[in-house]
Amino acid sequence: MKHNSENWLLKVEGLTKIYGTANANSIEKTGPLFDSNICPETNAIVACADINFELFPGEVLGIVGESGSGKSTIVKMLYFDMEHADGTVLFNKAPYIGKNILKESNQSKRAIRNHLMGMVYQNPRDGLNFKFTSGGNIAEKLIMAGNYHVGTIRDKATNLLEKTEVPVLRLDDLPAHFSGGMQQRVQISKAIANHPPLLFLDEVTTGLDVSVQAKVLDLIRELQQELGIAMIVVSHDLSVIRMLTDRTLVMKNGRIVEQGLTDQILQDPQHPYTQLLVSSIL
Amino acid sequence: MIEENKFATHYRFAFIDEATKREIRRKLLKAIAIPGYQVPYSSPEMPIARGWGTGGLHVTLAIIGPKDIFKIIDQGSDASVNACNLRNFVHTMTGVETTLDTNKATIIQTRHRITEEVLNKNQIFVYQVPQPEPLRSVERYENKTRQMHGEADYAKMWVSLYEQYVRHGDIMLGAGYPVKVNGRYIMAPSPIPRWDIPNLNNSEAIHLFGAGREKRLYAVPPYTKVEPLEFEDVKFHIEDFKGIPCFRTGYKKAFLDELYYDDGSKHYVINDSNFLDKLANKETPIQHENAYLNKLDHEA
Numbered sequence: 128m129k130h131n132s133e134n135w136l137l138k139v140e141g142l143t144k145i146y147g148t149a150n151a152n153s154i155e156k157t158g159p160l161f162d163s164n165i166c167p168e169t170n171a172i173v174a175c176a177d178i179n180f181e182l183f184p185g186e187v188l189g190i191v192g193e194s195g196s197g198k199s200t201i202v203k204m205l206y207f208d209m210e211h212a213d214g215t216v217l218f219n220k221a222p223y224i225g226k227n228i229l230k231e232s233n234q235s236k237r238a239i240r241n242h243l244m245g246m247v248y249q250n251p252r253d254g255l256n257f258k259f260t261s262g263g264n265i266a267e268k269l270i271m272a273g274n275y276h277v278g279t280i281r282d283k284a285t286n287l288l289e290k291t292e293v294p295v296l297r298l299d300d301l302p303a304h305f306s307g308g309m310q311q312r313v314q315i316s317k318a319i320a321n322h323p324p325l326l327f328l329d330e331v332t333t334g335l336d337v338s339v340q341a342k343v344l345d346l347i348r349e350l351q352q353e354l355g356i357a358m359i360v361v362s363h364d365l366s367v368i369r370m371l372t373d374r375t376l377v378m379k380n381g382r383i384v385e386q387g388l389t390d391q392i393l394q395d396p397q398h399p400y401t402q403l404l405v406s407s408i409l
Numbered sequence: 410m411i412e413e414n415k416f417a418t419h420y421r422f423a424f425i426d427e428a429t430k431r432e433i434r435r436k437l438l439k440a441i442a443i444p445g446y447q448v449p450y451s452s453p454e455m456p457i458a459r460g461w462g463t464g465g466l467h468v469t470l471a472i473i474g475p476k477d478i479f480k481i482i483d484q485g486s487d488a489s490v491n492a493c494n495l496r497n498f499v500h501t502m503t504g505v506e507t508t509l510d511t512n513k514a515t516i517i518q519t520r521h522r523i524t525e526e527v528l529n530k531n532q533i534f535v536y537q538v539p540q541p542e543p544l545r546s547v548e549r550y551e552n553k554t555r556q557m558h559g560e561a562d563y564a565k566m567w568v569s570l571y572e573q574y575v576r577h578g579d580i581m582l583g584a585g586y587p588v589k590v591n592g593r594y595i596m597a598p599s600p601i602p603r604w605d606i607p608n609l610n611n612s613e614a615i616h617l618f619g620a621g622r623e624k625r626l627y628a629v630p631p632y633t634k635v636e637p638l639e640f641e642d643v644k645f646h647i648e649d650f651k652g653i654p655c656f657r658t659g660y661k662k663a664f665l666d667e668l669y670y671d672d673g674s675k676h677y678v679i680n681d682s683n684f685l686d687k688l689a690n691k692e693t694p695i696q697h698e699n700a701y702l703n704k705l706d707h708e709a
Contacts, residue, residue: 237562
C-alpha cells in the first residue's frame with residue numbers, strides 16, 4: 128500500500144509516562160544521553176517520553192530496545208492497559224476521528240479495544256482467562272462486540288482456530304492444558320476475532336522454543352498478508368523484527384533514538400546504540 | 410436529648426430506631442429510582458445473625474406500619490423455622506396482624522420463592538438475599554464488579570453462561586438466574602427458582618431485596634421489564650415437571666417439592682403452602698400468568 132503523510136491509521140504525539148513526582152527538568156535530565164531514565168532531582172522514573180510516530184493501514188511497525196527501554200509501556204498505553212498517560216493518540220477510524228483516544232471514557236476505550244484493536248501478550252495468562260475454554264476465550268471478544276448467538280460464536284471460533292492451526296477438537300478444552308505455542312495461537316485467535324484494523328504483539332515468541340517460534344512468526348506473517356492488519360511488534364529480538372516488520376523504532380532509556388525502514392536500520396545503523404544492538408546478534 | 414418516656418416500653422415500634430429506619434427508607438427510594446442497582450446501606454445489628462434473613466428484616470421493619478398485614482414464607486412454606494421465628498419477631502415488635510393468606514397480605518417477606526398466587530399493586534414483596542452480586546461468580550473483587558456494573562461490562566457473565574452451555578448442554582443455574590432489569594443492570598434475583606423469574610417481569614407489586622450480610626439493597630419497581638439472560642439460540646426456560654400432578658391436589662401447573670416417605674416412596678407436592686391449602690380447600694387462587702407457563706400448558 129502506498130503511504131502518504133495523510134492516510135495514517137494511528138498517530139502518536141508526545142506520548143509520555145512518568146512514575147513518581149516529576150519536575151520541569153525530569154525529561155531533560157533523563158534519556159540516552161544520560162544513560163538513565165531516573166530523574167536525578169526527584170527520582171521520578173521516566174518510562175517513556177516524547178514518543179512520536181505514525182502507523183499506516185496494513186503496515187507492520189517494530190519497536191526494538193533493551194529491557195526497560197519503554198517499548199512495552201508504549202503498547203500498553205495504546206491498548207489502555209496502563210492508565211494516566213500524557214500525550215495525544217489519534218486513531219483514524221469513525222467515530223474517533225480527530226479525538227485523543229487517551230482521553231475517552233472507559234466505555235469508549237473498551238469499545239475501541241473490542242472493535243478496533245487486538246493484543247497478544249508475551250504471557251498467555253495475561254491475554255487469556257485460563258478458567259474458560261479456548262472457545263469461551265474467543266467468545267468473550269465476540270460477545271463484547273455484540274454477538275449473542277451461540278451457534279455463530281462457535282462457528283467463528285472454529286474458523287479462527289483453523290486459521291491459527293489449533294486442532295478444532297480442542298475448542299472446548301481449557302488453554303491451561305495446552306502447550307505454550309498453542310496457547311499463543313489461541314491468544315492470536317482471540318485478538319483477531321473481531322477483525323481489528325490494529326494488532327499489538329508484545330514479545331509474542333519470547334519463551335517459545337525455536338521451531339515453535341518460527342511457526343508462530345509464519346502464522347503472524349500469513350495473517351498479516353491475508354487480513355492486511357496493521358501491527359505494532361514489540362521485541363528485543365532483531366530476527367523477529369527483521370522477519371515481520373516494515374519499519375522500526377529503536378528505543379533506549381524511554382526515548383526513540385532511531386527510526387526508519389527495518390532493512391536500512393539493520394544494514395546501516397546510525398545511532399551508537401543501534402550499532403551495538405546490530406553487532407551483538409549472535 | 411433524652412426524653413422522659415424513652416424507656417416506657419422496652420423497644421420502639423418495629424425494633425429499629427427511627428433514624429436508621431429513615432436511612433433504610435432513603436436507600437430504598439434510591440434503589441427504586443435505579444432499578445436493579447445495588448445501594449449500600451447501614452445494615453444495623455439485629456437480634457439474629459447476619460445471613461439469617463437480616464436484610465429482608467431490615468426492609469420489612471423500615472417500611473411496616475401499624476395497619477399492614479404481614480406474611481412471611483421460607484422456600485414457599487409459612488411453617489418453616491426461619492419463617493415462624495421472623496413472623497413472631499415482627500409481630501412482637503409491631504403488633505401488626507399476620508396472615509398466611511397471600512392475597513390478604515400487604516407485605517410479604519420471602520426466602521427463595523415468589524408466591525404462586527398473583528401479586529397486586531397494594532403489595533410489597535421483600536426478599537432475603539444471601540448474595541446480591543450477580544457477577545461474584547465471575548469476578549471476586551468488589552471494586553471490579555462495581556466498575557463492571559457502572560460501565561455495563563457484562564461480557565464475563567455471558568461467557569460463563571456460554572461455558573455452562575458448552576460443558577453441560579444447558580445453562581446450569583437452577584436458582585438465582587441472572588436477570589437484566591429495565592434494560593440496564595444485571596441483577597441477582599435472590600435464589601428464587603427459574604419458575605419464578607418470569608413473574609418478576611412487569612409485576613404490579615414492588616419487589617425489594619435486602620442483603621444484610623453484604624449490606625446491599627436493591628429493587629424492582631412495579632411494571633418494570635425484567636429479562637433473564639439468554640442467547641439468541643439458547644433460550645431461558647423454567648423447570649418442567651413433565652405434567653406430574655401434586656399428590657394432594659392433582660394440580661399440574663405449580664412448582665413442586667419432592668417428598669420421600671419412610672417407606673421410600675416418592676411424592677410430589679406443591680411447594681407454596683398457602684397455594685396448596687387453598688387448592689385443597691377447593692378455593693380458586695389466581696396464579697401468575699406468563700408465556701413460559703402457557704408453553705408448559707401446550708406441552709401437557
